[in-house]
Amino acid sequence: MGSGPVPARLWWLRLxxxxxxxxxxxxxxxxxxxxxFVVLHYTAMDTAQAAIERLCDPVHExxxxxxxxxxxxxTQLVGEGARAWHAGAGEWQGLDDMNSRSIGIELxxxxxxxxxEALMHSLETLLTPMLRAWDIxxxxxxxxxxxxxxxxFDPGPWFDWDRLARQGLAAATIRATQTRTPDWxxxxxxxxxxxxxxxxxxxxxxxxxxxxxxxxxxGPLCAADMSLGDLP
Ligand SMILES: [Zn+2]
Numbered sequence: 677m678g679s680g681p682v683p684a685r686l687w688w689l690r691l692x693x694x695x696x697x698x699x700x701x702x703x704x705x706x707x708x709x710x711x712x713f714v715v716l717h718y719t720a721m722d723t724a725q726a727a728i729e730r731l732c733d734p735v736h737e738x739x740x741x742x743x744x745x746x747x748x749x750x751t752q753l754v755g756e757g758a759r760a761w762h763a764g765a766g767e768w769q770g771l772d773d774m775n776s777r778s779i780g781i782e783l784x785x786x787x788x789x790x791x792x793e794a795l796m797h798s799l800e801t802l803l804t805p806m807l808r809a810w811d812i813x814x815x816x817x818x819x820x821x822x823x824x825x826x827x828x829f830d831p832g833p834w835f836d837w838d839r840l841a842r843q844g845l846a847a848a849t850i851r852a853t854q855t856r857t858p859d860w861x862x863x864x865x866x867x868x869x870x871x872x873x874x875x876x877x878x879x880x881x882x883x884x885x886x887x888x889x890x891x892x893x894x895g896p897l898c899a900a901d902m903s904l905g906d907l908p
Contacts, residue, residue, distance in 0.1 A: 699732040699753040701739035702760050705776040711756060713778040713816045714803065715763050715823065718830040719743065724784040728753065731782065737761060740780035742802065748794030750802060756810070766824030769871040774823055779806065787832040796839065803845045814840075815847035821887045822872065826880030833891035848907065850889045856902035863897055866905040 717740065719727035724745035731739045731753055740762040743751045754760040762780030771777060783799065785791050807814065817840065820828040840846035860878055867885055876884070882901065886893045890900060 693747075693749040695749060695751040697728055697732060697751050697753055699739040699760070700734050701731065701737055702754040702758045705757070705759040706773060707776065709773075709776040711777065711779045711810045712812060713768065713774065713818060714806065714812060715774060715778045715780050715818055715820055716831045716835070717762060717780065717782045717820045718785040718787050718832055718835070719782050720786055720830065721784075722786075724749075724751070727782060727784065740782040742780075743782045743784065744795050744798050744802070745784045746792040746795050748792075748798040750798050756806070763820065763823065764828075766827065767874045768818060768823040770873045779810075783831055783835075785831065785834065787830065787834065790834050791831075791836065796836065800840070800843060800845060803840070804843075807845065814844050817846045818871070819888055821884050823874060825872065825874055825876035825884035829883075829887060833887055835891075837888060837891075850900070850903045850907060852900035852903045853906060854903070856899045856905075858897040858899060858902060860897060863901060863904065866902070870904065870907065 721727040721730070724743055728743050728751055730736055731743065739754055739760045741752065741754045741756055741760050743753065756779055759775050760780050761775055762782070763774035763778060766774065768774060781799065781802070783791060783795060803817065806812070819835065820830045837846055837849055841848045864881065867881055872881060872884060882897055885901065885904060889904065893900070
């Protein structure tokens, strides 16, 4: 892994440790699509290096544009203009082929505890100009679990979405401000309006929404979950 030349538009990456480790697991974006979303993942591996090697192994046919290590080091595997293979099956806002529509970022975390401060700082450093460059609205920064309910659970309950939201790098999370009656039909409608259009069992949909908005919440659909409808 060595530092290659950095394109002029990515000058800001000089502010953090940036490594290049090109992955063969990519191709052109289909139908002339450009990135409209960012999909966040956790690696669920022992080390970032192990994740990078897997994401560069043609046998596994997976990749991401970036991997951010616990130390804050950022490794770019695929150019932002190309289609990396990180999102797989699923959809968001009624859109499929999310690989062609998004930039994928793998975060060095096993899903069992908080994300490292240095990692979060590098993620913010990476996202801020990325959203600007591709004109991606904050609400289009989503988790893998958002677009693949029941199949994917990353970046998981420990990811600090509120922190990103406070910096305008993600949509706000729900706040239970009023008492509402739990109602599955209404909940599903509210979730779909936000983007949760992938087909999913009720409980899988609830799990996905909670991972994003009410991490660590347990139990049946409740009044707080219904506050999803209060989001702008
Ligand atoms: Zn993932």
